[in-house]
Amino acid sequence: MPRGKAGTAAPARKPRAPKGPKLPAPFTRGTVLQDLRKKQWKLGDEVGKGGFGLIYLASEDLGSPMTSTAEHVIKIEPHSNGPLFCELHFYQRVSRPEMIDNWVKSKKLKYLGVPKYIAHGMHQRDKENYRFMIMPRFGTDLQKIFEGCGKQFSKETVLALGLRMLDALEYLHENGYVHADIKASNILLGFSSKQQQPDQVYLVDYGLALKYSPDGSHKPYKEDPRKAHDGTIEFTSTDAHKGVAPSRRGDMEILAFCMLQWLCGKLPWEDNLLDKDYVANSKIKYMKDIPSLTRACFRKGEMQDEISKFLTLVSKLGYEEKPDYNKYRALFHEGLKKLGVKDEWKLNLPIAGAPLKKGIKRKSELGAEASSPKKTAVEKVRGTPKGHATAGSRQSTPKLSAKPRQGTPKTTRGRGTPKVSSPRVHTGINGEAVTSPRKSPTKVQTVKSPVKSPAKGSISKPSSTRRKVKRSKAPKVDACVQTSPR
Structure with missing residues (x-):
């Protein structure tokens, strides 16, 4: 860069563009x-x-x-x-x-x-x-199904998924590769005969796949801080947190963390995923004390013998040791047998149309749970206690307008006017204006329409008539390949 004239500074260099993969411009349909x-x-x-x-x-x-x-x-x-x-x-x-x-x-x-x-x-x-x-082509990914059913799979489904992932990982390991990024968003439903296959799952995304024995011998255990925390932070192995190259042991540990989350809904270290050292230290601590890990995940004391035994076996694996796949399978088969499951190939995934939780009885809402947004603060449906919306639920309910019906007098309170109980107007979660009745000691079981203001000095009572609301049908789930950013 040439120097500037006397008394002037040389022009600053332009900063380099960050290195990394770039997305191509879209391709035209029919190319x-x-x-x-x-x-x-x-x-x-x-x-x-x-x-x-x-x-x-x-x-x-x-x-x-x-x-x-x-x-x-x-x-x-x-x-x-x-x-x-x-x-x-x-x-x-x-x-x-x-x-x-x-x-x-x-x-x-x-x-x-x-x-x-x-x-x-x-x-x-x-x-x-x-x-x-x-x-x-594959169908939707497991993460969408997991989130759509309230972030918890049945033990039957988790053990069946574990068997299918063991099959896939054993094949990869026998051919010299490890996956290193097992997670629900990288597990897709099958697709055949123009539709999804709900009892088939495929492990995809091999961008981090690595040969663990490139020259015929296993890579040695070597910690490298520059490579620390590779993979998906909530599931990656304790070895990866230390910068150690992926191994078969690492794949088994990642699978165990996934199965644990599918069973309990949330891993103990998910409360602070931005602090990678905290996540790493939590995993290392818990893998040395498996009972404390299961207690942290299942606070109500549910018996989860299979996942606890699987975690214990994985925690004892050596870095270069070959996993005992058949022993793990026998453990999962035993769990399915206790549950009365005869066909291990049936996944029984809670895909579109299945109810999210007990107490939801409306058929029109069951079909829309996978696509509707979160409920507004005043949605009151049968089965929801105290007339309040349940956080994170996906029931389809009508939007209520804050505008009173034609002919309803506007209630005002001037000097000398007694206070009248009337509907309150506030903003819902989605930003729209909504109305809700004032607190009542009784549970609200139906959606009430706004009522006319009563005579001066009297207390208003809600109308017993229900509003007729046209509900939209849930869109069909389009089976397509799903991807997720690393």
């Missing part, structure tokens, strides 16, 4: 991409977006119009990015269809929850190069 085997694929609608790039529906039938029932997707990222490049190498080495089919046959499985590699290629647009990969 045709050609993979390395010269097979062409037509792009449909965008169905996902991550830190690496975009995901589109894809069809190999170029002559027919694109529909929302396409059974393939294409991941696209700029060639300068890296996540999809790493994931692509994993798929080519581990997820070839013949490899997965042979494993399923040898282990006598119904399916394996690992996606199959289909094809990949390069594409140029506006003098910029892009990398893409074709893979099977």
